[in-house]
Amino acid sequence: MPAPEAQRGSRLLDREPTAFLGAVVRGVGQVDLQSRMLTGALLLAGLWVAGWRIGLFATLGTAVSTATARVLGMDRDDTAAGLLGYSGCLTGIALVTSLGAHPGTYLLAVGGSVLATVLTASLTTLLEPYGLTALTAPFCLISGVMVLGAPSFDRIWHGDPNPVAAPTSGDTAVAWSDLWHGFFSGVSQVFFVETWYVGLIMLAGLAFAGVRVLLGAALGSAAGILTAWALGAPSGLIANGIYGYNAVLVGIALGAVFLDATVGNALYALLGAAAATGLTASLTSLFKPFGGHTFTWPFILTTWALMAAVPRIPRLQRATP
Amino acid sequence: MPAPEAQRGSRLLDREPTAFLGAVVRGVGQVDLQSRMLTGALLLAGLWVAGWRIGLFATLGTAVSTATARVLGMDRDDTAAGLLGYSGCLTGIALVTSLGAHPGTYLLAVGGSVLATVLTASLTTLLEPYGLTALTAPFCLISGVMVLGAPSFDRIWHGDPNPVAAPTSGDTAVAWSDLWHGFFSGVSQVFFVETWYVGLIMLAGLAFAGVRVLLGAALGSAAGILTAWALGAPSGLIANGIYGYNAVLVGIALGAVFLDATVGNALYALLGAAAATGLTASLTSLFKPFGGHTFTWPFILTTWALMAAVPRIPRLQRATP
């Protein structure tokens, strides 16, 4: 006989603080599409290693997004698995990186993380008929809009904290250090951190999620570097992971999460990683005139496009849930 | 026993001119999502008070859009309720405001209003599966495209009639007159009119649609002003209603039309009004490089996003039809 509603409610309440912390840690892991606690914990550790500002805003954003899901009474399993927290994590990081750690940025991070959870619900409604998920699009939309609008507001805008924009041209001679730096930085750039040892910590976290996830991330990063080098990208952008992070995410998503483990699927994931790398340059050029940000759009658009095609390609197989 | 089809047809024909005029007046009201004749009449009166050009092009656009729906044999109830006319109303106003009252503008307003009705049908097809409606998107698309293309055509383009663009920066000290001007101008800016007493007439029209509609518009306007002030917007843009009109529309849509009257829903509507206000700055910056126009996109995108989320948020309730 099931426990009466009130009793279950009070029991849940007892476990609430721990459950909430677990959902937040898992939320950080979901940026890389992983729900394992240990993976989330190592990713979060990497973010604090990258700097207290990054660590704090990532934690704040994930916590606010997760709390919003609770307050709005949204799906408990999704919330517990971190599926309603990851967009807040990236929103927090993107805002402090783009606007600096001013009082207004804290407020914007809170507001943005609330809206990120709402937008996750909206996109789920819109994408579900096609068998697609929101990925990091709620974050990209919210942060893109906020960073775009920020200079119009005196209490938000205190000048660009990164006055030297990432170049899209430069020297293309690639040294060995560019390659291995780029390999790890690609993993950390998923969180907009370009420190190779943060990428190493994060890759260790992904290893705990399983060998396929590790392989997906590693081969994705390698495919991104190879594509960028073959097309003739500036070595500086290869070294700091700019041409790798979308490939890493596509590698994980197509290589280890959404498709079965077959040779055909693996080749398809590598095609996706290469496409996302090229798309990174295009979107950066596209967003330049109005000061927009590429964020993880190349990963999102590539994954949506390639997953939407799968039902019509008999050689490919969706992962069996 | 129902009257034979032929007889009912002839009777309808008898009433056609009156019915058509009613549909046009209601069409003006539907810009604010209201079908009540008296509301439409006061909104239309406000437009003529704002100037004969505005009044004429609003009337012309609504009439052409409504007539198009008739000629194409589209849904009679929707047509009678003004649901196929409101996009023509805004298209007419936007074209005369952006291009001046030249002969070519009259032609463009007619063509644009015809296409606005067609686009309303298209968007209804695309949005219906998600339980969303077209809102003012047909107008925004048609007018945006026309204003963007206008300078390429000699017979259309006679120079910018408003050479001084609305600034996105300026003094942020807010006076009392800025606040009450902005409160009413936000209501009239829905129709791209920045005259406070036109806003007052329109608010009176909205009052006839019911207390919830009045409250939605008034609290929306207040929320927009408050958000813009809190973020540090230039006081000039607050006073002329630029940061209020999208919040007014969101206040009406979420606060009085699409959701039930609960405290949770009201807070959600206020969140939406604040989000639309911030989004106004972002879209203005986005459109600036190619001379695009913000129109009512912030209202549309915010309302679509927030309404699409509702099915996944148990704390919120859609309005029971």
Add this chain to the structure above:
Amino acid sequence: MPAPEAQRGSRLLDREPTAFLGAVVRGVGQVDLQSRMLTGALLLAGLWVAGWRIGLFATLGTAVSTATARVLGMDRDDTAAGLLGYSGCLTGIALVTSLGAHPGTYLLAVGGSVLATVLTASLTTLLEPYGLTALTAPFCLISGVMVLGAPSFDRIWHGDPNPVAAPTSGDTAVAWSDLWHGFFSGVSQVFFVETWYVGLIMLAGLAFAGVRVLLGAALGSAAGILTAWALGAPSGLIANGIYGYNAVLVGIALGAVFLDATVGNALYALLGAAAATGLTASLTSLFKPFGGHTFTWPFILTTWALMAAVPRIPRLQRATP
């Protein structure tokens, strides 16, 4: 009794080379929405007449796209009808025209044509619920992204091969030669070729697809020229077909393929041709700040918008399949 699977497979294999060539020729025809072999052959002939680069890249792109569909095991009937090859045809032409015939361009054309086939599948998934088809959107997306990203990569970018951009302003006095040049160039500009006798060859090809197709293309071209002249477009852009090719495609799509042969439908197709002509100027202005390309977007967006409206317009009838 049907032949055993293995036997049928081997028979198909025997016919493979011929079947593949047929699919490629039909693929060229599908750019104009036609599956007839003779039509495809004349269009392809026109492309080789326009120059070996155009002919080669068009053939290469169509062949790679078609081969991709085979390798991925996609729908055999669609592949044989050229429905998975046409986007590769335009991708090849657009890349050689925008980037020049460098080694990197060949590679990009191969990669782009592979992705065009994948994207055709994606868009089919996304559009099918609305009764819409992908049209040339896979090409526009892939080529747009590649041309946008190209300047970021040293091995791809060798300077703009067409340094003088198409103007959107200029003399508007129209001579007789502008009109008939424009009439034929509008047909060839569908493939980004502005040579009037190539347009003549192509129109002959379309004539073999039936009188409605010929009429759709011819009246579409005329409607485009008329609209551009009426709006006051520069005569140079009328003469080289820039204001005609989208109208030609809309004329074929709405006038001869997707709608039945009625007077109402024909008028609707002409409205579409005029709208696509105006939209061409808007999108060219829209894409200018970030060096984007208009391609066949005006045709695609107009056709999607007008076809999505049809279910709600009783006066119009979809073609019975």
